[in-house]
Amino acid sequence: MKHSYCFTRVLSLLFAFVLGLSVVSAKDFVLVIDAGHGGRDAGALGNKAKEKDINLGVALKLGRMVANNVPGVKVVYTRDKDVYLTLQERANKANRVEGDLFISIHTNSIDKKSPNRKTVAGASTWTLGLHRSKENLEVAKRENSVIYLENDFSTRYEGFDPNSTESYIIFEFMQYKHMEQSINFASDIQHEFVSVANRVDRGVRQAGFWVLAKTSMPAVLVELDFICNPTQERFLSSESGQTKMAQAIYNAFVKYKSDYDRKQNSRKGSAATATSSAPAPTPEPVEVEKPAPRETQPRESEQDDASGVTYYKVQFMALPRKLPAGSKEFKGLSPVECYKEGGMYKYTYGKSTDRNGIQQQYKKVKSLFRDAFIIQFRDGKRVK
DSSP: OHHHHHHHHHHHHHHHHHHHHHHHHTOOEEEEEEEOOBTTBOOSBOSSOBHHHHHHHHHHHHHHHHHHHOTTEEEEESOSSSOOOOHHHHHHHHHHTTOSEEEEEEEEOOOTTOTTTTTOOOEEEEEESOOOSHHHHHHHHHHHGGGGGSTTHHHHTTTOOTTOGGGGGGGTTTTGGGHHHHHHHHHHHHHHHHHTTOOOEEEEEEEOOHHHHTOSSOEEEEEEEETTSHHHHHHHHSHHHHHHHHHHHHHHHHHHHHHHHHHHHHHHHHHHHHHHHOOSOOOOOOOOOOOOOSSSSOEEGGGSOOTTOEEEEEEEEEESSOOOTTOGGGTTOOSEEEEEETTEEEEEEEEESSTGGGHHHHHHHHTTOTTOEEEEEETTEEEO
C-alpha cells in the first residue's frame, strides 16, 4: 500500500511538472497599454476636458477590443482608473509582466501663447530617438516634465532633467534593437488614424521619451490630437471619437500581431527543420575570424550578389544611419554587411545558400543580439 501511494504521488508530481511546462511554453502575447498622466497629474487641459480622462477612455476601449477579439493576448494596463503613476513605475510594470509591446496613449497641446492654438490639429505616433526639430523636443519635454511632481526626481531619474536639452543625448543609442518593429507599428497606426478616425496625419516622429527608453520591448507613444483645439477636444471627449481612435490603434495592433505570429511560426519551423535534417554530429572545424575589409563602411549587399541565387543571412540591427566598418555597435562581428530598406540601414552577418547552413552563424549572432533573425535574399533583394 505504501509503495502504491508513492508511485501515485510520483505520477501526480510528474503530471504537474509536464502541465507546468506546457503552460510556460504557451505564453500569451502581453500587450501593455499605458494611459498617460492620471490622478494629480491632469496632463494637458482643454476648455472642459482633461488629457488624463481622454487617455484613459481610449486605453480602456482599446484593451476591451483586444481582449474580446484577439485570442492569445493578455492585456495589461499601467492604470485602469484615475490614479497617479510615475514614468518609472509605468516602465517597471511593463517590464515586470514581460510585455511584448508597449503603447502609451497621450493627447497633444501647444503653448497658450501660440497663435495656432485653436486651429492646430492632427495625430502623431512617436518612437524613441533623438529629436530632429525644436517642435519634437518640446513634445518630449512636456511629456517628460511629469517627473517634476516627484520628490528627489534628479536622483531617481539618474540626473535626467526634462528641460535641459543636453540631457536628451542619453537617448541616442537606447533601444535601437526594437527600433524597426516600433517604427513599422507606428506607421501602421498613423495609416489607421487617417483612414478610420479621419485625423490629419502629422506623421511618425522620434524624440527622447523616458517611458519608452526604459521599456525593454517595442514601444510607441501616440498623441491622439490637440486638446487645445475646441473642435478636436469635443471629438476626443466623445464616446464615438474615443471609439474611433481606439479602433484605429486596434487595427494596427491586429496587423502587428499577425506579423509577429508569422515570424514566430517561421522561426519554430526553421528550428524544427534544422533539428530533424541535421546529420550526425561531427567535430566542428575551428573557424578563423576573417579581418574586417579595408573600407570605411560595411559593404552594401545588393551590389555584387549573384543573379538568380537564393541565400540566407542573419539580420541583427536596424538604424537610420550607416555605421563605419568595425563599429563597436557590431560587438565584434566581422565582416558585416548592410542593405537599405524603408529609410533604414539593416545590418547582417553571415551568408549561406543552405537554410541549415546559416544556423551556426545564427546561434553566434543570437548570443550577442537577442532579436537577431534569419532573412532570405534572391537576386540581391530581400524576400519577404
